[in-house]
Amino acid sequence: MSEFAALGLSEWLVGQCVQLGMSKPTAVQQNCVPPVLQGRDVLGCAKTGSGKTAAFVLPVLQKLSEDPFGIYCLVLTPTRELAYQIAEQFRVLGKPLGLKDCIIVGGMDMVAQALELSAQPHVVVATPGRLADHIRSSSTFSLSRVQFLILDEADRLLEQGCTDFTSDLEVVLGALPSKRQTLLFSATLTETLEQLQSVALNKPFFWESKSETRTVEELDQRYILTPEKVKDAYLVHLIQTFTDEHHDWSIIIFTNTCKTCQVLMMMLRQFKFPCISLHSGMKQRQRFANLAKFKASVYRILIATDVAARGLDIPTVQVVINHNTPGLPKIYI
Ligand code: AMP
Numbered sequence: 001m002s003e004f005a006a007l008g009l010s011e012w013l014v015g016q017c018v019q020l021g022m023s024k025p026t027a028v029q030q031n032c033v034p035p036v037l038q039g040r041d042v043l044g045c046a047k048t049g050s051g052k053t054a055a056f057v058l059p060v061l062q063k064l065s066e067d068p069f070g071i072y073c074l075v076l077t078p079t080r081e082l083a084y085q086i087a088e089q090f091r092v093l094g095k096p097l098g099l100k101d102c103i104i105v106g107g108m109d110m111v112a113q114a115l116e117l118s119a120q121p122h123v124v125v126a127t128p129g130r131l132a133d134h135i136r137s138s139s140t141f142s143l144s145r146v147q148f149l150i151l152d153e154a155d156r157l158l159e160q161g162c163t164d165f166t167s168d169l170e171v172v173l174g175a176l177p178s179k180r181q182t183l184l185f186s187a188t189l190t191e192t193l194e195q196l197q198s199v200a201l202n203k204p205f206f207w208e209s210k211s212e213t214r215t216v217e218e219l220d221q222r223y224i225l226t227p228e229k230v231k232d233a234y235l236v237h238l239i240q241t242f243t244d245e246h247h248d249w250s251i252i253i254f255t256n257t258c259k260t261c262q263v264l265m266m267m268l269r270q271f272k273f274p275c276i277s278l279h280s281g282m283k284q285r286q287r288f289a290n291l292a293k294f295k296a297s298v299y300r301i302l303i304a305t306d307v308a309a310r311g312l313d314i315p316t317v318q319v320v321i322n323h324n325t326p327g328l329p330k331i332y333i
Helices: 011-019 027-037 052-066 080-093 110-118 128-137 154-159 163-174 191-200 228-245 258-270 284-295
Strands: 042-045 073-076 101-104 123-126 148-151 181-186 205-208 251-254 275-278 301-304 319-322
Touching (some): 027 042, 027 205, 052 073, 052 080, 052 148, 052 181, 073 128, 101 128, 123 128, 128 163, 154 181, 181 191, 228 258, 258 275
Parallel strands (some): 073 123, 148 181, 251 301, 275 301
C-alpha cells in the first residue's frame, strides 16, 4: 500500500498524488491528514515549502467526494497571489471530481465574483476583506453549510490587521455554521493566534515541525554591510557576478516600499537586467501578470515588497536579496 493510502486517502486521490510527482507524504501531511479525516480541528505550525497546502487539500477533497455540494470549503489567505496558488492545488488534485472553485480577492470585478459565488462552487478561496464585502452586500450566496474553514498563514492573516482586518474576519466567521471543521496553519504560533484558536477551534489536534530552524537547511545565508552610497553599485556587481557564473537562474529582491521597488527596477533595467516588479501600488491584473512572467522565466529578476514575502512557491529561485533588512524576523524568513 502506498504511504498516502496508509493515511486513509482513497485510491483516486493517491493516483492524483502519483500523477503530480508526490510519491511520499511530507511530515506535515503524514501528521495532519489522519486527524482531519477523523473529523478533528487541526492547528499546524508548518512553513512554506513543507507541503502544507496539500496537507489540507487532500483530506478536504476526500470528504467532499463522499458528499459533494457547494459551498463546502472556505479557505482564507492573507494575500491574493497565495489565493490563486491554493485554488490551483484544489483544481489540479480535484480534477476527477469536476471540482468547481472560486477565488474572491480584492482588485477584481465584484459583480463577476458575486455571480461565481451564487453558482455554489465547492471551494471558495478568499482574502477576508473582499469576502466580508460580499457577505455585507449580498444575499445570493450562503456560507451556512460550510463544512471546512481553513485559515492559511494564519499569523499573517491576523497581523495585517489593523482593526479592519480583524472585523472582516469577524464578519466571515459570523456567516459560518458553528458545526464545522476548522484547520489553521501558520509558520509561527503568535499570541493573537492563540486568542483566535480559542474562538475558532474545538480541542484541536496540534502539530509542529520538530526542526529547529525555520528556514530550509540548505539555505546559505550571507550578510553584506555596505555604506548606503555604494549599496546599489554593490547590488549591480553582485547580480552581474552571479549571472556570469550561473546558467539558469532567478532572483527575488525584496525592498520595503513600492517606490524603492520601482526605482530599483528602473535602475536595473538601465543595466539591461531582465527585471519586473510586484507591489501593492500596482493593479491586481498587473500583479498576476508580472508574477506569471517571473514564474515562466520571461523575466529573471523579481523586485518585490513584502506582498510576495509569504507562501509563494517558485522553485526556480536560487537567490533572495533583502535590499533592506526587514523589520521583523518573520518577514525575513
Ligand atoms: P507548500 O508548502 O504547500 O507551498 O508546497 C510546496 C511544494 O511542494 C508545492 O509545489 C507542492 O506541489 C509540493 N509538494 C507537496 N506535497 C508534496 C509531496 N508529498 N511530495 C513532493 N512534493 C510535494
